[in-house]
Amino acid sequence: MDNDAPISIAVFGLGHVGLTTALGFSDLGWNVIGVESDLAKMKLIQDGQVPFNEYGISDLLAKNLHSGRFSVTADIKEAVCNANILIMCVGTPQDTDGTADISQLQNLARKIGQNITSHKIVVQKSTAPVNTAAKLKEILLSNIQNSKGSNDELVDIVVIPEFLREGNALHDFFNPHRIVIGLDNFDLKDMLGCIYKPLLVKMGKNESEILIYTDISSAEISKHTANAFLATKISFVNMIADLCTKVGADVEDVARSIGMDPRIGSDFLKPGIGFGGSCLPKDLAAFIQVGKINSIDFSFLEEVNKINELRISNYINQVINVLGDLKEKTLGVWGLSFKPGTDDIRDSPAIRIVSELIKLKANLRVHDPYAITAFKEFIGVSDRIYYAESPSDATVGVNAILVLTDWVQYKEEDFKVIRNYVNDPLIFDGRNLFDPDLLTNEGFQYYGIGR
Known part of the structure; x- marks a missing residue:
């Protein structure tokens, strides 16, 4: 790449990671082309609408569309021709055996390669197993059709893994703890450092x-190591929660006491119904497969996954042990998304629990601030589900309240009022969101995790 050429960036795939990355770089002052193959999604973004819920991103989209620094297209050739840094943010979903499906990355590399006529830096930001970048470079080089010299001189591949949290993606982009840049051509350090200088x-x-x-x-x-470690912390504290339940201890006090040790830290020491979402389960499964491929015994990570799987049945059994047969019982459900701050229900523990409750013929009054639309698309038509307008509406006439996502809004509810709505004052706090003493004082029987 000509070091004097103006830097322009193309981001391929405008999901949570891609759109956040594109708008982040645009807001830093770079000209950015967002590439989205889903025409309906592309049109929404062109019109200033965000096709998912992410704090602050609608305003940033409007700002950068108005500035002219951000544009959207479905035309890969246009993007490749007009940008010199190409960032790949397409999905790498979990395959049936747990491996990461990198076919979207491979197909994109093929299309990018077919349109390369001058030097490009291609950045793999999608989470993928080790050695994926080498495979992508082979595909890129083998598909270049218009080179005048060596194809090797036209492409450099770089890996910059994303560490964005859904619901906090913009904050994480603009306040990173670290930016990891993997490259085999260290002459690119100045160019790559330049895009992050602002x-x-x-x-x-x-x-x-x-x-x-x-x-x-x-x-x-x-990236895989980071997510595997975070998943391990969650499963570890959940096993301690199981022990606390047996011996009458409080896992929240235990977690607080060890979390204050700077060698351990308090983040992700949160007991509950387990981890979910589009990253931790998928990346953990993929990393286990990477270990198998390379003859590394990752059996302890398999146990991390098994512990997480047990959270669902443990929680449902906790409810059954108190209520008995759930057939025709009415349960109020607070929370559907896999965590607060997002409408994402992918691999959400809450969704898995709700699905099991429906199989057990329970009637549900469900509430979530953001995820109802996604839930309706997932669950389809069911006469066992009532969609509540508010958290309190979800508690009318119920035999128990189930807290499945720790939305802060739920802590603002007046339990004196809710006590008059419920048939039975029982609350199963799957996220340890509430103070047990507070709810007990309001006349509720409280059942938490490990307390």
């Missing part, structure tokens, strides 16, 4: 404090 200036940080340059394989492994 961000570092805003943060008041030096490059060495945030940017980590490493080889490609190490960058690929770093």
Whole structure:
């Protein structure tokens, strides 16, 4: 790439990661083309509408469309021709055996390669197993059709894994703890450092404090390692919660006491009905498969997954042990998304629990601030589900309240009032959102996790 050429960026795939990345770079002052093959989604974004819920992103989209620095297209050729840094953010869903399906990345690499006529830096941001970047580079090079010299001189591949949290994606983009950059051509450091310079200036940080340059394989492994470790912390504290239940201890006090140790930290030491979403379960399964492929015994990670799977049945059994047969019982459900701050129900523990409750012929009054639309699309028509307008509406006439997502809004409810709505004052707090003493004082029987 000509170091004097103006930097322009194309981002392929405008989901949570892609659109956040595109708008983030645009807001830092770079010209960015967003590429989305789903024409309906592309049109929505062109019109200033975000096809998912993410805090702050609607305003940022409007701002950067208005500035002219951000544009949207479905035309891959247009994007490749008009940008010199190409960022791949397409999905890598879980295959039936747990491996990551990288076919979308491979297909995109093929199409990008067919349109390369000058040097490009291709960035793999999608989470994928180690050695994926090498495969993508082979595809890119083999599909270049218009080179005048060596194809090798036209493509550099780089891995910059994403560490964005749904519901906090913009905050994480503009306030990263680290940015990992994996490359095999270290001559690109200046160019890649340049695109992050406006961000570092805003943060008041030096490059060495945030940017980590490493080889490609190490960058690929770093994302899977991070998510596997976070999943391990969650399953670990949930096993401690099981022990606390047996011996009459309070896992929240235990988690607090160890979390204050800086060697451990309090993040992700949160007992409950388990982890879900589009990242942790998928990445954990994919990393286990990476271990198998490379003859590494990752059996402890398999146990992390098994512990997480047990959360669903443990919680349902807790409800059954108190209520008995759930047939024709009415249950109020607070929360459907896999965590607060998002409408994402992918692999949500709440959805799995609700699905099991329907099989057990329970009647449900469900509420979620954001995820009702996605839930309706997932669950289809059911005469066992009432969609509540408010958290309190979900409690009218119920035999128990089930807290499945720890939305902060639920803590604002007046339980003196709710006590008059419910048939039976029982609450099964699957996220340990509430103070047991507070609810007991309001006349409720409280059942938490590990307390």
